[in-house]
Amino acid sequence: MKRTTMMVMVMVALVFSGGLASAQDKSCDDLLKEAEAIWLKHDLEGSDKALEEAKKKCPDNAEVYWRLARNEYDRIEEIPRDQKPPKDKLIERYRGVETLAQKCIDLAPKDGNCYQWLGIGMGRRGTTQGILNSLGEASDLEKTFLKAEKLAPQYRSENGAANSLGDVYTALGQFYRVVPEWLCVIGLKQIVGTCGDLGKSVEYQRKAVAREPERVEYAKELGVSLICHGQKKDQPEEIEEGKKILKDLQSLPEIKRVDPIDKEHAKQLVEDPSLACGYSRDAQQEQSKDAYKGE
Numbered sequence: 158m159k160r161t162t163m164m165v166m167v168m169v170a171l172v173f174s175g176g177l178a179s180a181q182d183k184s185c186d187d188l189l190k191e192a193e194a195i196w197l198k199h200d201l202e203g204s205d206k207a208l209e210e211a212k213k214k215c216p217d218n219a220e221v222y223w224r225l226a227r228n229e230y231d232r233i234e235e236i237p238r239d240q241k242p243p244k245d246k247l248i249e250r251y252r253g254v255e256t257l258a259q260k261c262i263d264l265a266p267k268d269g270n271c272y273q274w275l276g277i278g279m280g281r282r283g284t285t286q287g288i289l290n291s292l293g294e295a296s297d298l299e300k301t302f303l304k305a306e307k308l309a310p311q312y313r314s315e316n317g318a319a320n321s322l323g324d325v326y327t328a329l330g331q332f333y334r335v336v337p338e339w340l341c342v343i344g345l346k347q348i349v350g351t352c353g354d355l356g357k358s359v360e361y362q363r364k365a366v367a368r369e370p371e372r373v374e375y376a377k378e379l380g381v382s383l384i385c386h387g388q389k390k391d392q393p394e395e396i397e398e399g400k401k402i403l404k405d406l407q408s409l410p411e412i413k414r415v416d417p418i419d420k421e422h423a424k425q426l427v428e429d430p431s432l433a434c435g436y437s438r439d440a441q442q443e444q445s446k447d448a449y450k451g452e
Contacts, residue, residue: 183210183214184214185211185214185215185218185221188207188208188210188211188214189207189208189211189218189220189221189224191207192204192205192207192208192211192224193224193314195207196224196227196228196314197314197315197316197318199414201228201231201232204224204228205225205228208221208224208225208228212225217264218264219260219261219262219264219265219268219271220261220265220268220270222257222258222260222261222264222271223257223258223261223268223270223271223273223274225257226254226255226257226258226261226274226277226278227274227319229250229253229254229257230254230274230277230278230281231414231415233247233250233251233281234415234438234439235414235415235418237418238438238439238440241439244285244286247282247285247439248282248285248286251278251279251281251282251285252278252282253278254274254277254278254281255275255278255279255282257274258271258272258273258274258275258277258278259271259275261274261275262275267308268308268310269304269305269306269307269308269309269310269321269322269325270305270310270312270321272301272302272304272305272308273302273305273310273321273324273325273328275301276298276301276302276305276325276328277324277328279294279297279298279301280298280302280328280331280332281439283295283298284335284437284439284440284442285439285440287440287442287443288335288336288337288442288443288444289442289443289444289448289449292336292340292349292449293349295332295336295349295350295351296349296350296351298332299329299332299350299351302325302328302329302332303329305321305325306322306325306326306329309322310322310325316412317369317371317372317412318372318412318413320368320369320372322368323364323365323368323369323372323375324365326361326362326364326365326368327361327362327365327374327375327378329357329361330357330358330359330360330361330362330365330378330379330382331358331378331437332358333353333354333355333357333358333361334353334355334358334381334382334385334434335353335434335435335437335442335444336351336352336353337352337353337444337446337449338352338353338354338355338389339352339353339446340352340353341353341354355382355385355386355389355390356386358382358385358386359379359382359383359386359395362375362378362379362382362383363379365378365379366379371409371410371412372409372412373406373409373411373412373413373416373419373420374413374415374416374419376402376403376405376406376409377402377403377406377419377420377422377423377426379399379402380398380399380400380401380402380403380406380423380426381399381403381426381433381436382399382433383395383396383398383399383402384396384399384400384403384426384430384433385433385434387399388430388431388433388434389434396430399430399433400427400430403423403424403426403427404423404427406419406420406423407420407423407424415438418438419438422436422438
């Protein structure tokens with residue numbers, strides 16, 4: 158009896174120690190796959206935990222850092238406008254996203270995902286500061302997103318909630334809409350280094366929608382850009398197309414946690430299309446030339 162008991166105890170110990178060993182022996186690829194699977198379940202803390210394990214095991218793996226940057230960005234984006242932390246706290250957090258993305262670039266300078274997340278961090282920090290207060294960095298931001306586009310990252314999540322190239326397209330579309338076109342006049346463009354382009358904005362948003370037709374965010378941004386372009390260029394048919402897109406997207410599946418926020422914003426934009434040109438999920442942007450002159 159004692160011998161049987163001892164054998165059972167040994168077997169249990171072996172199984173238990175083997176289980177521990179298998180957990181400890183997960184490869185970086187295993188941990189990245191685990192982080193992705195957990196992210197797809199909207200568990201950002203759990204995804205972070207797997208990524209931190211991966212960072213200890215393979216600190217020079219660039220993918221770890223853009224995934225950590227994405228988790229932090231997602232975490233901030235899920236906060237409704239009226240519940241956002243103070244501006245200085247938000248700016249600090251977006252700088253954290255940029256730091257992670259820059260580490261990614263340092264490790265893998267030809268990985269478009271790294272530039273994508275650097276641009277997203279810079280862009281959200283810019284809209285948090287106010288676009289007219291961030292024009293000194295507009296040219297660098299444009300170059301970052303254009304670099305990402307040129308590198309053409311092909312990552313796509315299983316459910317389409319993330320599509321690297323599509324996300325770059327929609328980010329460029331937002332950039333060319335929110336940065337004012339009146340900066341294109343000789344003198345101002347030379348000072349700022351870039352300017353808005355509503356035609357490009359619509360083109361980029363159409364490219365994003367073509368990649369993921371059921372992404373609420375992409376449809377919303379296309380609708381916004383069409384309304385803005387239609388208003389500025391006196392094209393009423395574009396305004397109506399944009400409104401229709403904003404109405405129709407209410408029936409799209411909610412894949413991301415921010416989709417309900419975007420659907421609510423779409424309703425507000427249909428009710429008040431004048432918000433379109435300065436629209437941003439985090440805050441409405443001041444774009445007037447008078448406000449710029451007053452800085």
